[in-house]
Amino acid sequence: MRYLPLTDTDRRDMLSFIGASSIDDLFVDVPAQARLPGTIPGLPDHASEMAVERHMARLAKRNLSAGEAPFFLGAGAYRHHIPASVDHLIQRGEFLTAYTPYQPEIAQGTLQVLFEFQTQVARLLGCDVANASMYDGSTACWEAIVMARRVTKRGKALLSSGLHPHYVSVAQTMAKFTGDALAYRAPTLDAATDIDALIGAIDKDTSCVVVQYPDILGRVADLTPLAEAAQAAGALLVAVVTEPVALGAIRAPGSMGADIVVGEGQSIGVGLQFGGPYLGLFACKQKYVRQMPGRLCGETVDASGKRGFVLTLSTREQHIRREKATSNICTNSGLCALAFSVHMTLLGEKGLRDLAGLNHALACQAADRLAQVPGVTLLNDSFFNEFTLILSKDARDVVRTLADKGVLAGVSLGRLFPAAPEIGNGLVVAVTETVTPEDIETLAKALEEELA
Amino acid sequence: MTMLKEGRPTAPAPVEDAHMAPATATGNRALMLEEKLIFEIGSTETTGVDFAQAPLTGSRLGNLARTDVIGLPGLSEQETVRHYTRLSRQNYAIDLGLFPLGSCTMKHNPRLNEKVARMPGFADIHPLQPQSTVQGALGVINELAFWLIELTGMHGVAMTPKAGAHGELCGLLCIRAALEARGDARSVVLVPESAHGTNPATAAFCGYKVEDIPATPEGRVDLEALKARLGPDVAAVMITNPNTCGLFERDMKTISDAVHAAGAFVYCDGANFNAIVGRVRPGDLGVDAMHINLHKTFSTPHGGGGPGSGPVVLSEALAPFGPLPYTARMADGTIHLIEEENVGEEMPRSFGRMSAFHGQMGMFTRALAYILSHGADGLRQVAEDAVLNANYILRSLDDVLDAPFGQSGPCMHEALFSDKGLAEGFTTLDIAKGLIDEGFHPMTMYFPLVVHGAMLVEPTETESKAALDQFILALRSLAERAKAGDDALKGAPYHAPRRRLDETLAARKPVLTWTDPGMV
Ligand SMILES: Cc1ncc(COP(=O)(O)O)c(C=O)c1O
Numbered sequence: 015m016r017y018l019p020l021t022d023t024d025r026r027d028m029l030s031f032i033g034a035s036s037i038d039d040l041f042v043d044v045p046a047q048a049r050l051p052g053t054i055p056g057l058p059d060h061a062s063e064m065a066v067e068r069h070m071a072r073l074a075k076r077n078l079s080a081g082e083a084p085f086f087l088g089a090g091a092y093r094h095h096i097p098a099s100v101d102h103l104i105q106r107g108e109f110l111t112a113y114t115p116y117q118p119e120i121a122q123g124t125l126q127v128l129f130e131f132q133t134q135v136a137r138l139l140g141c142d143v144a145n146a147s148m149y150d151g152s153t154a155c156w157e158a159i160v161m162a163r164r165v166t167k168r169g170k171a172l173l174s175s176g177l178h179p180h181y182v183s184v185a186q187t188m189a190k191f192t193g194d195a196l197a198y199r200a201p202t203l204d205a206a207t208d209i210d211a212l213i214g215a216i217d218k219d220t221s222c223v224v225v226q227y228p229d230i231l232g233r234v235a236d237l238t239p240l241a242e243a244a245q246a247a248g249a250l251l252v253a254v255v256t257e258p259v260a261l262g263a264i265r266a267p268g269s270m271g272a273d274i275v276v277g278e279g280q281s282i283g284v285g286l287q288f289g290g291p292y293l294g295l296f297a298c299k300q301k302y303v304r305q306m307p308g309r310l311c312g313e314t315v316d317a318s319g320k321r322g323f324v325l326t327l328s329t330r331e332q333h334i335r336r337e338k339a340t341s342n343i344c345t346n347s348g349l350c351a352l353a354f355s356v357h358m359t360l361l362g363e364k365g366l367r368d369l370a371g372l373n374h375a376l377a378c379q380a381a382d383r384l385a386q387v388p389g390v391t392l393l394n395d396s397f398f399n400e401f402t403l404i405l406s407k408d409a410r411d412v413v414r415t416l417a418d419k420g421v422l423a424g425v426s427l428g429r430l431f432p433a434a435p436e437i438g439n440g441l442v443v444a445v446t447e448t449v450t451p452e453d454i455e456t457l458a459k460a461l462e463e464e465l466a
Numbered sequence: 467m468t469m470l471k472e473g474r475p476t477a478p479a480p481v482e483d484a485h486m487a488p489a490t491a492t493g494n495r496a497l498m499l500e501e502k503l504i505f506e507i508g509s510t511e512t513t514g515v516d517f518a519q520a521p522l523t524g525s526r527l528g529n530l531a532r533t534d535v536i537g538l539p540g541l542s543e544q545e546t547v548r549h550y551t552r553l554s555r556q557n558y559a560i561d562l563g564l565f566p567l568g569s570c571t572m573k574h575n576p577r578l579n580e581k582v583a584r585m586p587g588f589a590d591i592h593p594l595q596p597q598s599t600v601q602g603a604l605g606v607i608n609e610l611a612f613w614l615i616e617l618t619g620m621h622g623v624a625m626t627p628k629a630g631a632h633g634e635l636c637g638l639l640c641i642r643a644a645l646e647a648r649g650d651a652r653s654v655v656l657v658p659e660s661a662h663g664t665n666p667a668t669a670a671f672c673g674y675k676v677e678d679i680p681a682t683p684e685g686r687v688d689l690e691a692l693k694a695r696l697g698p699d700v701a702a703v704m705i706t707n708p709n710t711c712g713l714f715e716r717d718m719k720t721i722s723d724a725v726h727a728a729g730a731f732v733y734c735d736g737a738n739f740n741a742i743v744g745r746v747r748p749g750d751l752g753v754d755a756m757h758i759n760l761h762k763t764f765s766t767p768h769g770g771g772g773p774g775s776g777p778v779v780l781s782e783a784l785a786p787f788g789p790l791p792y793t794a795r796m797a798d799g800t801i802h803l804i805e806e807e808n809v810g811e812e813m814p815r816s817f818g819r820m821s822a823f824h825g826q827m828g829m830f831t832r833a834l835a836y837i838l839s840h841g842a843d844g845l846r847q848v849a850e851d852a853v854l855n856a857n858y859i860l861r862s863l864d865d866v867l868d869a870p871f872g873q874s875g876p877c878m879h880e881a882l883f884s885d886k887g888l889a890e891g892f893t894t895l896d897i898a899k900g901l902i903d904e905g906f907h908p909m910t911m912y913f914p915l916v917v918h919g920a921m922l923v924e925p926t927e928t929e930s931k932a933a934l935d936q937f938i939l940a941l942r943s944l945a946e947r948a949k950a951g952d953d954a955l956k957g958a959p960y961h962a963p964r965r966r967l968d969e970t971l972a973a974r975k976p977v978l979t980w981t982d983p984g985m986v
Contacts, residue, residue, distance in 0.1 A: 015844040017574055017765075019930035020851050028858045028931065032876075037850045040857055040876040041745065043714035048750045053842035057616055060841035063578050070835055073609075074587025076602030078595065087592040090822055097515055099547055101584075104769075107561030108554035111575050113907075114771040116567070119962040120902055123557035124770035127550070130504050133979040137537045143978045146771065149628040152822035180822035183806065187789075187818035191642055191672045234528045264530040278822075287583075288603045289593030289823025290628065291773030303976065309771070314972035317957075317965040326972040332631070332667035333913070337676040342667035345629040345761065348771025356550055359504050362540010365513035371520045378523035396528030417596040425594045432806050447517065 015060055080286060080422065084453035086380075088400045088444025089230065089425040090151065090178050090256045091289065092281035094369075095448055100283050100356045104349055114309075114348065118324045119316075124348065125323035128311035131355040138258060138358075139275040140266025141297035146309040146325075147347040148294025151256055151278025152181045155224065156188050157296065157307045157341055158252045158274045162222035164305050164340070166249060169194050170219045175201040175208045176229025178256055179430050185224075195219075200434040203404055205395045207235040213243040220249040222274075227253050227267055228260055230430070231393060231442065232400040241271025250274060257281055258295070259446075260398040262370030274298040283357030284350045293350035304330060307341030369447060373399035377445040380454045384443065387458055389465030393440070400444040402427075406465050409441040421460045498963060501552040505980045508539025514546050556963040557770070558907045564929055564937050566859075568880045568910035568922025569662065569710060571740045571762035576839065579765065579832035588831050593823035597803055603827060604801040608793045610834045614758060614777055617845070618739075619749025622785030624778040625792065626825040630737055633757025633776030634668040634704075636789055636820060640755055640780060641702045641731045642672065643787040643817040650729065652701035658687055660711055660914040665704045665735060674701060681916055685711040685871040685882075689721060696728035706735035707751070708742065708878035710914040711871055712856065712922070722752025731755070731784070739763045740926070741853055741879035744846030754781040760826070764833035775829035786815045791824050851927035852879040855934060859923055862938045866945040870917050879926070885919025889951035894919040897944045899966060902959035904940035 020028075025037070034040055041049060053059070061069075080093050087093070104110065108123060115121030115128075128146045135144035148154040159171045173182055173196055182198055189196050197215060201208070212223050223244045228234045241251040253267030255277035267275045279293035280286075296308060303310075304327065312326035332339040361369060377399040385392040389406035403424075405412055410428035417423070427440035445454070470476055493500045525531065541549060558565070565572035583589060591600055611623045624640075627633040638655070645652055655669040658679045666676040679695070680688045687705060696703075703725050707715045715721070722732045734748055734756035740763040748756050760766045761774040768774070780788055791805045803824065840848060853876070860881035864872045868886035871877070885894045898908035898921075910922040923941075925934060947955050959965065 015840060015847060017576060017839070017928055018844070018847060018851055019928065019933075020854070024931040025851075025854060028854055032854075032857050032861045034857070034876070037854065040850075040853050041714075043716045043875055043878075044742070044746050045716065045719060048719065048746050050745055050747065053846050054616055054744060054747075057613070057842035058838075060844040061838050063839070066835050066838045067578060067582065069838060070582040070606075070831065071585060071587075073602040073605050074582075074585040076605065077587040077591050078599035079586040079590040080592060081586055081590050085592075087594055089594055091593055093590070093592065097543070099514070099543055103547065103550045103554075105580065106551065106554045108557040108559045109550075109770055110580075110767045111560040111565075111572075112557045112770040113565065113567055113570055113572060113768050117558070117898070117902065117908055118967045119899070119959050119964045120556070120558035120907065121770075122963050123553040123555065126501070126503065126553055126556075127770075129978075129980065133505065134538060136979050149632060149773075150821055150823075153628065153632070153820075178822065180819060183790075183819035184821060187639070187820055188672075190818070191639060193673065234530055236528070236530060261532065262536075263532060264527050265532050266534075266536075269534065285589045286592050287589055288591045288600065288827035290821075290826040291775075291828050292823075303978070310976070310978055312972040313977040314968045316967045320964060322964045322967045324967050324969050324972050326969065326978075327976055329973075332663035334663070335667070336663050337666035337670035339663070339667040339670075342631045342635065342664050342671045343629075344631045344662075344664050345759075345768070345772040345774040347773045349767070349769025350773055352550075352770065356546065358538060359508065359541050359549070360514035360543065360546050361538070362508060362513045363510035363536050363538040365515045365517070365540055366536070366538060368513070368517045368520075369515070372517050374525070374527065375520035375523045378526060379521055381526075382523075394526070396526050396530075398527065414596050414598070417599050422592070422595060422599070429594060429805075 083420050083422045084456045085422045086424045086443045086445065086457060087422055089430060089442050090278060091286055092257055092444060092446055093286055093448050094259065094281055094446050096283060096285060096357060097360050100353055103356050104353050109352055115325060118322060122322060125311050127352050127355055129313065129323050131351045132311060134355060134358050135295050136297050138261050139297045140268025141275050142300035143303050144297035145306055146311050147351040148296050148308055148343065149347060150290065150292040150294045151276065152184045154276040154294035154296050155181045155254050156185050158276045159185060159222060159224065161274060161305050161307065162250045162252060163194060165302055166221045168219050168221040171196050171221055172212055172215050172223045173198040174212055174225040175199055176231060176233065177224055177226045177254060178230050181254065200431050201231060203393055203437055203440055205393060207233050209235050209240050213240060216243055216247045216249060218247065220247060222250040222252045224252045224254060227255060228257060228398050228400065231402040232397040233394055234264055234396045234398060237267055237270040237272060259370055259373060262366035263374055263398060279354045283353035291347060291350055293347045293354055305340060306330065308343050308346060372447045376449055377401065380445045383454055383458050387461045387465065390461060399446055400442060403441045403443060405439045405441055408438050410438065412464050415464055416460050419460060421457055423457060499552045501549060503980055504539050504541065504549065508541045510535065510539060512540040512542060514541055514543040563905060564925065564933050565907040566909045566923045566925050567907060568924040569737060571924060571926055573765055573926040574928035575765055575767040576836060579835045582835045583828050583831045588827065601801060604793050604803055606830050606834055608795060608801050610830050613837050614779055617743060618756065618779040619747030620779035621782040622780045622788060624780060624788040626789055626821055627757065627776040627778055628821055628826055629772065629774035630757050630759045630776045631664040631668055633778045634664055635672060636778045637733045637755030637757060638668060638672050638702065639817050640784040640787045644784055645701055647815060652699055654700050656695060656700060656703045660709060660916045661704060661706055662710060662735060662737065684874040685713050686715055687721060689717045692721060693724050696724060696730065700728060700730045702731045702733050704733045704735060706738060708738045712877040712880040712882050713871060713874055714878055718751040737762060738879060741849055743849045744842060745849045754784050760829045760833040765836045766829045766832045773826060773829065775826035787817050789820045790816050790818060848927050855925040855927060855929055856881050858934060859925055859938060863941060866942055880922055880924035882917060883921040884917045888948045892948040892951065894921050896955045897921065897948055899958040900944040900955050901940060903961050906937055906940060
């Protein structure tokens with residue numbers, strides 16, 4: 015077997031050195047009835063690299079990849095072009111095959127990247143501090159709700175109807191067990207967000223208000239009044255960003271007063287990958303830093319006085335505090351954080367602004383063109399690179415039919431909100447720099463045909 | 467000295483002055499290059515990416531255009547490649563050498579897996595594409611699920627958890643849902659003191675009270691004490707098997723029977739599955755739920771801290787409660803992804819969704835390629851070689867290092883030592899830092915908590931005998947130096963990119979982001 019270096023001679027020599035007569039001697043502690051006499055029945059034996067590659071390639075070919083079709087899906091996962099050097103750098107074995115940096119003297123590479131990453135994320139989101147990553151946006155969102163409970167000692171969170179429904183589901187799953195109260199209802203097809211309603215719903219039991227920006231329908235709204243209202247009532251504002259490229263064009267949630275900003279970092283440096291692994295972003299105000307979940311990297315000096323970096327404030331974490339930890343997270347999304355950081359370094363502020371500007375301009379063009387299709391209405395007054403169309407029939411069926419014709423048209427609200435059929439004609443369309451004018455025209459024509 | 471005609475020396479003078487290597491003006495040491503932060507070398511006007519001109523359109527940003535300076539420095543492509551290449555060289559990694567971090571299973575990461583995960587059919591598909599366009603991806607999930615069930619002898623598997631700790635959460639939520647379904651509210655989870663910190667943290671995270679289970683002097687769960695504690699308030703017992711002392715829990719089946727008789731469930735932390743894969747099925751030991759770290763046993767790279775993936779295999783009693791979404795093969799051969807709106811027959815009482823989308827696809831493709839490469843015979847060999855390598859290390863060093871459970875029989879995949887017998891003032895930390903100078907990553911230190919100054923060594927099956935011998939040589943020499951009280955050891959490492967770092971300072975005055983010195 016090509017990954018196993020021991021030879022049969024090695025095995026014999028080592029067993030004899032240990033004083034065991036056979037390998038079975040080393041498994042004596044396994045009760046006899048649990049010891050399998052041979053290999054597990056029904057499974058094939060080992061295979062060559064070529065055979066495995068062929069098998070996997072066959073499976074890969076049964077998928078329609080985004081690059082093969084006009085592609086307009088978003089809703090929490092975005093297709094951006096990733097520069098070739100990003101993938102090259104994250105495949106360097108020193109990054110790829112290292113563990114969590116528990117031994118800082120020989121992990122300064124990873125640690126300096128994390129320090130740079132934390133700074134980039136904090137600045138992008140407009141916060142004082144950011145951690146070294148969470149699993150993904152949805153789990154980061156739940157962790158923010160838990161953190162708000164710790165900070166405010168209150169147990170009721172108001173979730174905006176513009177929050178990604180999977181994020182809502184995750185919170186609802188967890189709340190069933192923790193006893194947190196969540197107020198939520200599915201969105202309606204309005205151009206305005208539900209910020210006014212949220213402000214009206216804040217009371218003395220509210221721990222936090224959770225609002226997505228831009229929201230699931232692509233709408234953007236000033237969060238400042240919401241932050242003020244929440245804080246006046248002793249609650250926190252948690253802002254959720256699922257498309258961080260937007261923050262190259264629109265104001266950062268932190269600068270509008272959000273106390274905690276979490277997000278999905280996938281759209282910078284991390285590919286679509288059918289939904290994972292992705293990159294949870296977690297940032298907040300300085301005063302809450304000791305309540306944060308997850309790993310933090312901090313600056314220090316070594317014994318000779320040189321600057322260096324270490325994991326720090328670990329008394330919040332499971333390996334020290336056990337059941338009193340702020341979270342149970344251990345392994346996070348290190349390599350995705352590296353990809354994000356490399357991509358962000360390549361972009362720089364100028365590149366990020368250019369990228370965001372290009373996304374917005376193409377999205378404006380697409381929105382105007384698609385709104386001309388008979389049977390299509392544009393919902394949004396405001397958006398970044400994603401907007402909602404209201405079709406004259408069920409969008410889920412339209413998406414399926416168009417997929418059969420080789421056009422990946424967007425994400426239907428029926429897929430996202432199966433329990434809200436009244437918004438089933440909504441279609442969320444994302445337009446990034448990867449979309450060409452021809453793609454927009456192809457989608458427009460296909461919709462014309464389908465809605466005629 | 468030999469010279470060319472021009473007077474250029476062609477052979478070096480003999481060196482006896484290595485200890486007085488002069489400082490360099492740059493701070494660099496030949497191939498070891500110091501690297502500043504991007505905030506110190508980049509600028510907000512520099513970029514390494516070119517874009518097409520944006521078409522002229524109006525702005526529909528709702529009057530929220532960002533006008534502040536964000537403070538994100540850019541670098542050209544060449545500078546970017548250099549920055550990260552230089553940083554990478556300050557890391558130790560499996561690709562460089564043995565990485566015997568106990569409990570972490572740092573085995574070789576096959577490069578075929580990287581290639582496969584990057585096939586556009588896997589890497590460039592959106593999680594919400596219509597299911598007819600992602601049948602191959604759903605096929606990967608389904609095929610991997612099949613293997614995990616067969617390898618563990620369990621009834622079902624939840625594929626969405628994103629790491630081991632997330633898997634623990636999944637398992638405990640299944641248990642809570644199952645208990646609630648029978649109207650049985652229980653409040654306590656029992657966890658051995660030797661357990662990984664995620665176990666008690668997870669139990670608390672989903673609202674349980676955590677109580678310790680004592681261990682026997684030989685390093686295993688104290689069966690009698692456990693039995694005595696079981697009662698109507700205990701929801702689950704979390705057991706790591708093989709345990710974190712590197713021992714197989716011999717009484718596992720008896721424990722499971724007792725737990726079940728008391729109406730509770732058995733959660734098994736499967737982080738150490740590598741020791742038994744292909745040889746022992748947890749399903750035969752009465753386990754109800756067990757997470758599998760694909761980033762350990764199934765070789766997906768750890769990436770300097772993740773991403774991981776933690777599928778949870780489930781018993782018949784728990785399978786109906788597993789999370790959404792999941793895959794199911796239909797009679798016509800197509801594979802359905804069962805989401806909120808079309809909850810199917812396999813998990814009719816699912817506790818709900820625990821993350822967005824459908825799990826760590828990029829890890830699934832790698833793990834599946836790994837499993838198919840090994841096959842049933844290769845995986846069995848993996849466990850055997852992992853256990854053999856660990857025992858070889860244990861027996862090669864138990865004359866110089868204290869092996870607290872060395873008399874408890876063979877170890878499984880990891881060898882545990884303690885700091886007993888080191889000279890006054892010498893610690894496990896000194897030995898760990900000494901290993902760095904010897905060119906190895908240190909073992910896991912100070913875990914498990916039940917052993918003083920624990921050193922947990924897990925070589926894995928992908929190390930050759932020559933590599934093990936070299937490691938043994940290094941650790942033996944360090945043990946001897948620490949026993950002899952060689953003070954030089956306390957200064958180690960000497961040859962790493964940094965000397966020992968001040969963690970107290972870092973925590974006392976946390977500096978978590980970079981601030982322009984000109985701004986403070
Ligand atoms: C015994 C044990 N349990 C649980 C975990 C947690 O797994 P993860 O880091 O994937 O969340 C680990 C690894 O860190 C472990 O070693």
